[in-house]
Amino acid sequence: MDRERLVDETLMLLPTLMRLVERPSPVEMGEIARRGVATDVQVSPGHIQVLIALARGPRSVGQLAEELGVSPPAATQLVDKLAEHGMVDRHNDLVDRRVVLVDYVAGMREVARRIIGDRRRPLNEAMSKMTDGEALAFVKGLRLLAKSFGGAAGEQI
Amino acid sequence: MDRERLVDETLMLLPTLMRLVERPSPVEMGEIARRGVATDVQVSPGHIQVLIALARGPRSVGQLAEELGVSPPAATQLVDKLAEHGMVDRHNDLVDRRVVLVDYVAGMREVARRIIGDRRRPLNEAMSKMTDGEALAFVKGLRLLAKSFGGAAGEQI
DNA sequence: GTAAATTATATAAGCAGCTTAAATTTGTAG
DNA sequence: CTACAAATTTAAGCTGCTTATATAATTTAC
Numbered sequence: 327m328d329r330e331r332l333v334d335e336t337l338m339l340l341p342t343l344m345r346l347v348e349r350p351s352p353v354e355m356g357e358i359a360r361r362g363v364a365t366d367v368q369v370s371p372g373h374i375q376v377l378i379a380l381a382r383g384p385r386s387v388g389q390l391a392e393e394l395g396v397s398p399p400a401a402t403q404l405v406d407k408l409a410e411h412g413m414v415d416r417h418n419d420l421v422d423r424r425v426v427l428v429d430y431v432a433g434m435r436e437v438a439r440r441i442i443g444d445r446r447r448p449l450n451e452a453m454s455k456m457t458d459g460e461a462l463a464f465v466k467g468l469r470l471l472a473k474s475f476g477g478a479a480g481e482q483i
Numbered sequence: 484m485d486r487e488r489l490v491d492e493t494l495m496l497l498p499t500l501m502r503l504v505e506r507p508s509p510v511e512m513g514e515i516a517r518r519g520v521a522t523d524v525q526v527s528p529g530h531i532q533v534l535i536a537l538a539r540g541p542r543s544v545g546q547l548a549e550e551l552g553v554s555p556p557a558a559t560q561l562v563d564k565l566a567e568h569g570m571v572d573r574h575n576d577l578v579d580r581r582v583v584l585v586d587y588v589a590g591m592r593e594v595a596r597r598i599i600g601d602r603r604r605p606l607n608e609a610m611s612k613m614t615d616g617e618a619l620a621f622v623k624g625l626r627l628l629a630k631s632f633g634g635a636a637g638e639q640i
Numbered sequence: 641g642t643a644a645a646t647t648a649t650a651t652a653a654g655c656a657g658c659t660t661a662a663a664t665t666t667g668t669a670g
Numbered sequence: 671c672t673a674c675a676a677a678t679t680t681a682a683g684c685t686g687c688t689t690a691t692a693t694a695a696t697t698t699a700c
Contacts, residue, residue: 543649544648544649544650555649555650560650579647581647581649583649583650
């Protein structure tokens with residue numbers, strides 16, 4: 327088969343897709359639940375990643391950085407913004423007080439589910455046009471790509 | 484099948500992959516051919532896209548912007564840098580002198596092929612671990628995603 | 641044939657998300 | 671208890687995009 331062609335098409339598609347995915351979308355966050363005020367906040371893919379990661383339990387800043395494949399300062403920033411808008415909280419690990427544990431603010435788990443759901447929509451739409459086999463192959467491809475582009479970022483799930 | 488899980492994994496994988504793909508890699512450009520000096524230049528995915536697009540013939544700045552899914556000023560910038568390093572040239576369209584046509588500098592087609600080849604390597608590696616069907620499904624997935632994320636960016640090839 | 645609107649590109653200003661380097665706080669080992 | 675290591679944060683800076691504005695060339699209308 328003509329792999330060359332597929333590789334070239336991927337080289338063209340990937341950056342374009344990146345730009346589309348990167349574009350943050352405004353979402354209503356925790357404030358609405360706390361104050362009854364609807365505030366639209368720009369949420370980036372990185373923020374979504376944090377929200378998804380936290381759905382599986384609290385994480386330290388360092389763990390988040392590793393799961394997302396970003397530097398610790400970047401993780402700090404992501405958490406900063408989510409905390410600012412009342413989605414997550416920091417508290418010190420009781421065992422090792424250097425560690426900052428991040429978790430949803432009480433009651434924000436549901437809000438997070440909704441926010442993630444919003445973000446899922448275009449993906450669901452795209453995947454609805456694939457067969458089961460194609461969807462699996464697609465995700466497998468993403469994993470392989472992430473790995474061969476240098477990240478050990480395939481094992482989060 | 485459990486699509487939900489696949490969608491979530493994709494939401495986690497995509498941004499991480501983006502960060503990996505985005506990282507520009509230093510490449511030797513046109514200068515080496517002209518002056519015999521090896522200069523390492525930071526090449527971003529966008530620059531690679533331009534080089535690939537030009538492999539199929541000269542393009543106007545506007546056409547490049549459209550193919551890449553970026554704004555015209557962004558295309559101008561990409562061309563600026565490639566021109567600065569002796570890879571591409573601008574010349575006015577003889578018919579419509581508002582239009583700026585971009586093309587390889589004479590002899591740079593080969594250099595471009597090498598640069599693109601460098602960039603192809605991790606992709607080839609990843610695709611070598613897929614069956615033909617999987618590779619096809621993967622690219623189809625990218626196309627679908629690009630489309631449903633809002634871009635009409637699937638038709639370039 | 642010229643004034644006004646449109647189109648293609650470029651310039652300017654600004655922002656978001658990352659990076660590395662340095663600072664701060666806490667823990668660990670001898 | 672002193673010195674080194676680790677987790678996080680702060681600070682500074684870069685890149686690649688965006689929108690708004692400017693400039694030049696073309697088209698349209700009359």
